[in-house]
Amino acid sequence: MSMMRLIRGWVEQYFSDEEALFLLLLLVAGFVIVLTLGGELAPAIASVVVAYLLQGPVLALKRRGVGHTMASVIVFVLFIVLCLAIMFILVPAVWGQVTQLFTELPNMLAKGHDLLVILPERYPQIFDEGQVQALGKTIGEEAGRIGQLALSFSLSNLPNVFAILIYLVLVPLLVFFFLKDGNMMVRWWVSVMPTKRVLIGKVWREMDDQFANYIRGKVVEIGVVGVVTYIAFAIMEIRYAALLAILVGLSVVIPYIGAAVVTVPVVMIAYFQWGISSDFYYLVAVYFIIQALDGNVLVPLLFSEAVNLHPVVIILAVLLFGGLWGLWGVFFAIPLATIFKAVITSWPKGMQAAQQEPETQA
DSSP states (O other), X not given: OHHHHHHHHHHHHHHOOHHHHHHHHHHHHHHHHHHHHTTTTHHHHHHHHHHHHHHHHHHHHHHTTOOHHHHHHHHHHHHHHHHHHIIIIIHHHHHHXXXXXXXXXXXXXXHHHHHHHHHHHHOTTTOOHHHHHHHHHHHHHHHHXXXXXXXXXXXXXXXXXXXXXXXXXXXXXXXXHHXXXXXHHHHHHHHTSOSOOHHHHHHHHHHHHHHHHHHHHHHHHHHHHHHHHHHHHHHTTOTTHHHHHHHHHHHTTSTTHHHHHHHHHHHHHHHHHHOSSHHHHHHHHHHHHHXXXXXXXXXXXXXXXXXXXXXXXXXXXXXXXXXXHHHHHHHTHHHHHHHHHHHHHHSOOHHHHHHHXXXXXX
């Protein structure tokens, strides 16, 4: 009975507020909808993200006296021009490097096999000759399958071409309407909300600040890290500089884990190009300097304290939401974690008030 009374008291203290219950239902409904219909709603979700990202330039133009519709049109046209530049300039260059990498990958694997063969001779206490031979045989078999893998990958992904075409048509169209009529949609949504929405408004404002800071800051971070990495790698004349720069730029989407994963191809390509030489050490040093400047200078400058989460919370959020929603979950892991943080910090503190009453009476 005491346990039931304790649970009933906890529920009454935290869930007796009708607005809190409505907010909880909204969160659960949104979670279920995205979890079950995330694939079907992916173009709409992508459009909302892009429109949210473009709200900053629209507001900047409106502050200069430009009308809302005209500002939306100008920003949308600039967005389309940027997308076309990426599609016709950046994508072909990167795709050429990807094709070249697939072509040279068997030679890289063969070079790696030669390195494995000499390991038992140099370090017999660590490496067993039988294990190295078995590993070398596996590498040789995989090297022979590289061409078949590339062909099967291209054929199996032909249906995805239609999905890409859908994105190319639907996403820009939705982005334009979200930019032009986003305020009207928000007003309609507010009109169907309960009249009492102090808690919902508080959570929404904090969530809005977090999303705005994170999405815009993350896009800027990807661009800055990618461009700086490309310039550094191009000066050092490493192969596949554009491809590696894109990988390094995109690695910032996944905090901590992304940088660790991308380090492997950077180090491997540098080794296969130069071996253990001064150029190899210089490139690795430059790469780690870029990562250090990103984590210690650029991230604090862009995000300040708006995304104030412990690293353990960030990693757990990436694992959880990435497992649920794949790439989208990884990208939005931090904003989703901040939503839960905003809800927890804004939730009615009935328990704390009840605990403070005895202290006040004493």
